[in-house]
Amino acid sequence: MKVLVVGSGGREHALAWALSRTPAVQVYAAPGNPGIARVATCLPIAATDLPALAAAAEDLEIDLTVVGPEQPLSDGIADLFASRGLRLFGPSAAAARVEASKAFAKDLMRRWGIPTAAYQVCDDPDSALRAVRRAGGPVVIKADGLAAGKGVVVARTRSEAERAVEDLMVRQVHGAAGRRVVVEECLEGEEASVLALVSGAAVWPLLLARDYKRAGSGDTGPNTGGMGALAPALLPSDAAASALAILHRAAEALAAEGSPFVGVLYAGVMVTRDGIRVLEFNCRFGDPEAQVILPLVEGDLAEAMIAILEGGAPDLRWTPHAAVCVVAASRGYPGPHPTGYPITGLDAVPPGTLVFHAGTALREGRLVTAGGRVLHVVGVGATVEEARARAYAGISAIGFEGMQYRTDIGAAAPRGATVS
Ligand code: AMP
Ligand code: GLY
Numbered sequence: 001m002k003v004l005v006v007g008s009g010g011r012e013h014a015l016a017w018a019l020s021r022t023p024a025v026q027v028y029a030a031p032g033n034p035g036i037a038r039v040a041t042c043l044p045i046a047a048t049d050l051p052a053l054a055a056a057a058e059d060l061e062i063d064l065t066v067v068g069p070e071q072p073l074s075d076g077i078a079d080l081f082a083s084r085g086l087r088l089f090g091p092s093a094a095a096a097r098v099e100a101s102k103a104f105a106k107d108l109m110r111r112w113g114i115p116t117a118a119y120q121v122c123d124d125p126d127s128a129l130r131a132v133r134r135a136g137g138p139v140v141i142k143a144d145g146l147a148a149g150k151g152v153v154v155a156r157t158r159s160e161a162e163r164a165v166e167d168l169m170v171r172q173v174h175g176a177a178g179r180r181v182v183v184e185e186c187l188e189g190e191e192a193s194v195l196a197l198v199s200g201a202a203v204w205p206l207l208l209a210r211d212y213k214r215a216g217s218g219d220t221g222p223n224t225g226g227m228g229a230l231a232p233a234l235l236p237s238d239a240a241a242s243a244l245a246i247l248h249r250a251a252e253a254l255a256a257e258g259s260p261f262v263g264v265l266y267a268g269v270m271v272t273r274d275g276i277r278v279l280e281f282n283c284r285f286g287d288p289e290a291q292v293i294l295p296l297v298e299g300d301l302a303e304a305m306i307a308i309l310e311g312g313a314p315d316l317r318w319t320p321h322a323a324v325c326v327v328a329a330s331r332g333y334p335g336p337h338p339t340g341y342p343i344t345g346l347d348a349v350p351p352g353t354l355v356f357h358a359g360t361a362l363r364e365g366r367l368v369t370a371g372g373r374v375l376h377v378v379g380v381g382a383t384v385e386e387a388r389a390r391a392y393a394g395i396s397a398i399g400f401e402g403m404q405y406r407t408d409i410g411a412a413a414p415r416g417a418t419v420s
Contacts, residue, residue: 003302004057005029005040006047006077007068010327010358010376011287015066016040017356018294018301025302028060034367035357050077057086064089064302064309067263068290070146073283074100078262089305091283094259098250098281102142102182105281112253114246116278119184125169131183132161138186143168145177149225150334154186189272191279192233193289194243197316199308200260201252205244207232207296207318209289211268215334217408224334225373228409229325230384231292232318235271242276243269250281262309291356291376292323324387324410325378326395330359331402333372341401343367343374353394354378369400384410 003025005016013035020027020039030053032042045052048071057065065081065088067073076093090096097104103121108114117140122128132139132155141164143151151174155161161183168178191213195206210233215221235243246267254261266282266289285293294301296319304314330337340363349355356378359371375398379390388410395405 001063001302002026002028002060004053004060004062004065005032005036005068006053006065006072008033008036008047009068009287010356010373011285011290012036012068013039013356013358014291014294014376014378015068015285017354018297019066022300022302025300028056028062030056033357034360034362035355047072048075050075050080053077054080054084054086057081058084063087064306066090066305068284068287070096070099070282070284073263074146087306087309089309090263091261092259095254095261095263096283097259098254098261098265099283100146101144102280103144103180106182106184108250108253108257109278112249114249114253114278115242115276117185117187119182121180121182123180125165128165128169128181128183129162132158132165135183135185140184140186141165141168142182142184143174143178144180144182145174147174147177150174151177152223154223187270187272187277187279189270189277190235191268191270192235192243193286194247194267194269195286195289195293196244196247196251196265197263197304197308197314198247198251198265199262199311200255201248202308202313203244203248203251203265204308204314204316205247206264207293208235208240208243209233209286209293211286211289212406212409215329215406217406222334224329226286226288227327227329227406229286229288229292230410231289231296231323239271239276243267246276246278288325288327288376291325291354291378295323295354295378295380296321319380321380321382322384322387323378323380324384324391325376326391326405326409327358327373328375328377328395328398328400328403328405329373330369330371330400331404333404337372338402339369339371341369343369343398343400345398348397349377349394350390350397352380353390354380355394355398374400374403
């Protein structure tokens with residue numbers, strides 16, 4: 001069987017690696033990266049070049065395409081592949097609006113009684129500034145459209161909020177994505193990532209995960225694309241049950257409104273004092289959540305996705321282990337950061353530790369840094385402590401100029417229940 005993975009980051013490396021564990025599966029990736037090239041044949045096609053991706057899937061007689069990033073899904077890759085009779089595991093552009101338009105997602109949640117922060121959709125700066133003033137205290141300003149994970153500002157003060165409105169709506173630092181914004185109530189609590197394989201109203205939960213978004217240890221510094229992850233994450237059992245109910249409700253809502261979701265549906269939730277609230281929906285695997293969820297899958301991932309696409313149920317089981325992912329990032333990330341530094345020590349990473357490439361490149365045969373998040377180092381173990389020790393043993397073997405990482409990933413994991 002031939003499977004094509006679309007994308008080029010750590011999530012896609014984890015997908016390609018997990019798929020390649022089935023001997024009968026031959027993995028292709030577009031465009032891939034030097035790490036992915038160890039487990040897949042990389043095709044020089046951008047993840048956003050939908051016609052070229054469809055042509056390659058036809059030419060190579062690909063049996064299944066799995067899409068990592070949100071942009072091609074929002075651009076309609078699932079619709080294009082369906083129109084050509086090509087099998088793809090991912091939502092239509094209409095269903096991908098749960099991620100691609102925050103206003104769409106918030107209104108859907110309001111219509112279907114899914115708990116979320118109080119909010120207002122604003123189409124011009126004046127109404128956004130009025131909403132900020134009305135809120136009084138801290139608010140969160142979110143670009144409506146896709147902004148590569150950078151379109152959310154948690155504003156503690158009025159002037160920060162006003163600056164965010166100015167940046168998004170007037171200066172348009174994220175282009176058209178910020179022409180409309182959502183101004184919402186600022187919540188406090190513990191966050192979790194709740195993912196499931198979904199087809200229409202049917203939902204098969206994946207392991208609950210936790211993403212560490214802040215750049216610095218102890219949850220300090222700016223938000224990033226994710227500096228680490230842990231699975232299975234634990235939530236109080238009532239919150240875990242509510243989290244799962246939310247995914248069922250969202251899947252039901254999308255199906256009932258004529259945009260049935262097929263693929264990975266992801267709710268980013270916060271457990272507040274008043275109960276669970278949805279912060280966002282994503283229409284794909286989380287990055288770096290995929291890097292900790294996929295190593296714990298037992299069973300054939302491609303078969304599971306094909307079973308779902310053909311109207312059946314997936315046969316996925318989980319190893320009773322834990323996984324911890326620590327990100328090795330470039331100095332300065334998430335701000336401007338230099339790249340092009342040689343990466344050393346990958347051969348010295350102990351067995352049992354996985355290294356997924358995110359921002360790497362080959363230059364004259366040498367592996368060098370090529371992005372903010374460079375490597376995702378994943379330890380798997382019988383306990384979180386063991387997984388954590390393996391991840392940190394791996395990362396201490398690796399080096400590059402300016403490498404930075406958090407030292408507290410997986411430390412002091414809270415106790416409670418998980419969803420699967
Ligand atoms: P999002 O992309 O919507 O998940 O937002 C990115 C991050 O911003 C979240 O993981 C939270 O840490 C934070 N965030 C988003 N919405 C809120 C909110 N209403 N209150 C507090 N923090 C939030
Ligand atoms: N880990 C957050 C995301 O994938 O959006």
